[in-house]
Amino acid sequence: xxAFEVIKTVRLTEKGTAxxxxxxxxxxxxxxxxxxxxxxxxxxxxxxxxxxxVSTMNVRGKYRRQRTIQAGKAPDWKKAVVTxxxxxxxxxx
Numbered sequence: 850x851x852a853f854e855v856i857k858t859v860r861l862t863e864k865g866t867a868x869x870x871x872x873x874x875x876x877x878x879x880x881x882x883x884x885x886x887x888x889x890x891x892x893x894x895x896x897x898x899x900x901x902x903v904s905t906m907n908v909r910g911k912y913r914r915q916r917t918i919q920a921g922k923a924p925d926w927k928k929a930v931v932t933x934x935x936x937x938x939x940x941x942x
Contacts, residue, residue, distance in 0.1 A: 852891035855883045859941055860928075872932065875939050879905070879927045888929045899934040 860876040868874045879888050885903040892900050910923035933939070 850880060850883065850887065852894045855880050855887050855891035856895060859939065861941060868930075869939075873935060873937070874930050874932045877929050877931060879929045881907070881925065881927045883927065885929075888931070892931050896939045898937040898939060900931055901934055902932040904930045904932075 857878045857880065860878060862876070865876045868876070877888070877892065879891075883891075885905055888905065889900045889903050892898065892903075906928050908926050908928050910925045913921035913923065915921050
């Protein structure tokens with residue numbers, strides 16, 4: 850997998866913004882098959898930063914209520930919290 854397949858997007862949330870300001874951590878959505886080493890290499894390649902730590906978790910998709918026989922479900926995804934070296938920053942705008 851190349852870096853664009855490993856990292857799908859960066860999550861912009863209120864909690865993530867506070868995390869980036871206080872702890873220099875960013876939340877990314879990664880491919881479900883990617884491991885921590887691949888995520889680290891992809892972030893360093895795409896954003897030109899030094900990654901110190903990667904924490905991953907598999908997030909289950911929420912079930913959606915529908916008024917039909919078949920209920921909907923959002924897809925499962927992998928969340929990675931990436932800690933960067935002091936002074937490094939990912940510019941998202």
